[in-house]
Amino acid sequence: MLITLLYHRAFECPYGNTLDSLEKHFIYLKKHANIVLPFEELKKHALNVCISFDDATFDFYEYVYPLLKKHQIKALLSVPTGFISASETITPETRISELKRFPNNSTNASCYCSFSEIAEMSTSGFVDIASHGVDHVNLTSKGIDLEKEIRNSKETLESALNKKIECFVYPYGRFNKQIHEIVKKYYKLGMRIGNGVNFSWDSSLHFRINADGIKKVASLLGARRRVLGGLKSIKRFYY
Template sequence: MFSVIMYHHINSDDLPLSNSDTMMDAHLAYISDHFTTLFPGDPITPGSICLTFDDAYYDFYHYVFPLLKKYNLKAILAVPSAYILEDTEIAPEQRLSLKHHEIYDGDNYKTYAPFCTYTELREMIQSTHVVIASHSMHHVNLSEDSVDLEQEIFGSKVVLEEKLGYRIESFVLPYGKYNNAAVALAREHYSYVFRIGNALNPSWEGIGGLIYRVKGDGLKTADELFNPFKQMGYWFKTMIKMLKGSR
């Protein structure tokens, strides 16, 4: 069994979806000392762990990417491709200035560049510390009837691969919301499909074809996720899900 951890923001006003930069530094230092980080498909060994960061906010590039290099760690960055600019000259302070609820408003993604740019994504890929996953085109709830699943799931892959010159093998389900059609299409086009769920994984197949992720936002201590009581809860949920064979 191995854990996949899910994070979102650094230093955001949305505390349930964020960690401070100092907490993330301490947390990644702890992981570096106790675990081996994996990219999807890497051999799983005792002490393996996989780190995933959703939404490709600029705070990942500004705060987390330097820490990955500092501690020699790997991470997956899930990218909603419709909001990614080629490059920007907007100052970091302005890019980090939006409140969480403002990021997707109107043309704020153009005015403030609150997401990583393609230039930054290419730099991180070349560093070998980051791999890119699709997080759909527009970061929408894929279970809603009005959603164009082909565009959101496959179209996002096409855009990212054309812009990055790089094979996209993983898909991260936005909001943890999906239906059978969305899962089937994601599994048709991607080798690895991730969801929310606070359970562990027996392999890269996950459970029922989906890879479960443990919530890593809002940490109170650097090692909080790894205490015996937390781990027992993850194991218990894993066993239930495996017995049901459910997603």
């Protein structure tokens, strides 16, 4: 079985966990699961877990990345390329302060990791990179340039990082079959939100379970109790 957990911020907010809670999560997951990145080999007869963080906000580089190195575990980071600058000269303290003012909807590039920071993490072996579109928009909304959001974000990341980008993370988890067909043209995997588990990396549609705001670490792997609910969605959208 493969469970992918979805995280956002590394501080207390509606879409986050405190740094202390995150560290407890990581310790628990390392003890109870085999932690993998997309397309890595899964252990048979074991619980495999992929840790994913959305949005590439600066708190990931400042707080989460050091924790990953400390505990020797890996995570997937999804990047909305339209918010990313080449580098930042503003102090880390100012960037974190600005992010905490607008934790969920900032368009200020200083609140996000820079391309130089993303490149550093990408080459570390602890962080893999996925596309999260260009402008972090709901792709099912009217008037969205889907090719721009899906293809251009991939091209930007591949050019900046000099590596293949194989995963697309749907902003807000929103998509439909038409959108997913476009994603399949450019990526091996599209990631959605839903109380479903995965059984391999073979399907082009991958389920993630929200892990924000979880204070009891034992609840992290409660997804096993939600398998049956997820199976209905898997059958409906299986590609």
